[in-house]
Amino acid sequence: MRELEYGTIFEKGIPNPFSQYFTGNSWLAMLAQLEGVGVANVTFEPACRNNWHIHRGEKGGGQILLVTGGRGWYQEWGKEAQELHTGDVVAIPAGVKHWHGAAKDNWFSHIAIEVPGENTSNEWLEPVSDLDYEKLR
Numbered sequence: 001m002r003e004l005e006y007g008t009i010f011e012k013g014i015p016n017p018f019s020q021y022f023t024g025n026s027w028l029a030m031l032a033q034l035e036g037v038g039v040a041n042v043t044f045e046p047a048c049r050n051n052w053h054i055h056r057g058e059k060g061g062g063q064i065l066l067v068t069g070g071r072g073w074y075q076e077w078g079k080e081a082q083e084l085h086t087g088d089v090v091a092i093p094a095g096v097k098h099w100h101g102a103a104k105d106n107w108f109s110h111i112a113i114e115v116p117g118e119n120t121s122n123e124w125l126e127p128v129s130d131l132d133y134e135k136l137r
Contacts, residue, residue, distance in 0.1 A: 010041040010068065010109070021124045023133075024048025024102075036116035044072065044108040049101025049133065052077065052125040060117025061094030065110045072108035073136055074100045075128075081136055084108070094120075099128050103136070 013029025016022060026048050029041040055063050065074070067088040074090050075081035077097035084090070084100070092098055094117060102108035114120070
């Protein structure tokens with residue numbers, strides 16, 4: 001098993017092509033794509049996070065996150081943020097507004113698995129406010 005400088009066994013990938021929906025720098029490495037299931041490694045520099053977003057879908061959809069390195073955060077709209085560490089798993093049903101990203105002082109990597117469904121899409125929304133993010137440890 002190969003350990004990389006960012007604390008994960010997967011390649012860091014390329015600068016994230018969805019960077020306009022992130023605060024800070026992130027990288028994306030597509031690991032597999034088969035019959036509607038996309039699997040990607042996403043690496044976040046310290047303090048990087050994505051915008052609020054919703055995975056839409058009928059009869060399925062959503063996303064599963066498998067944390068592979070570092071320390072980060074996941075938050076659903078209207079709920080407290082939960083701290084994430086290597087080995088944590090987050091199952092995000094379709095239709096749930098949420099964000100995820102790195103802690104202020106840590107790199108963070110997760111595998112993102114897109115759950116197949118009918119008429120799936122991703123709706124990007126507003127950035128997580130600096131004020132709200134700074135309240136996290």
